[in-house]
Amino acid sequence: MSNQKFKIEIFFPVNKKLKSREFLVSPGTTLDYFLKSHDVNILCDFRDVKYGVFGKIVNLDYIIKQGDRIEIYHQASQDPKKARIKRAESKKKA
Numbered sequence: 658m659s660n661q662k663f664k665i666e667i668f669f670p671v672n673k674k675l676k677s678r679e680f681l682v683s684p685g686t687t688l689d690y691f692l693k694s695h696d697v698n699i700l701c702d703f704r705d706v707k708y709g710v711f712g713k714i715v716n717l718d719y720i721i722k723q724g725d726r727i728e729i730y731h732q733a734s735q736d737p738k739k740a741r742i743k744r745a746e747s748k749k750k751a
Contacts, residue, residue: 660683661684663682663684663723665680665724665727666679666726667680667728667729668726668729670729682721687718687719688708688715689717705731709730710727711728714730
């Protein structure tokens, strides 16, 4: 296996918008080590979040692979079902 670093992209929410940044990581790097060693917590608030790769939830012990799209998921601010009902009701009134 090569020890050459490879590029990954991390996507994270900031003020209800999706932002992204690219990083170089070494083979065998875990998600936990990456987050701690790259000081990624300055990008957004990482309390009570989940992490994913290409839409699939992963644990912090996930070993990052070349080309991975690391995603940071925040909890929904509102129940999606209730939000749809509220939008539908407001359209009926308009």
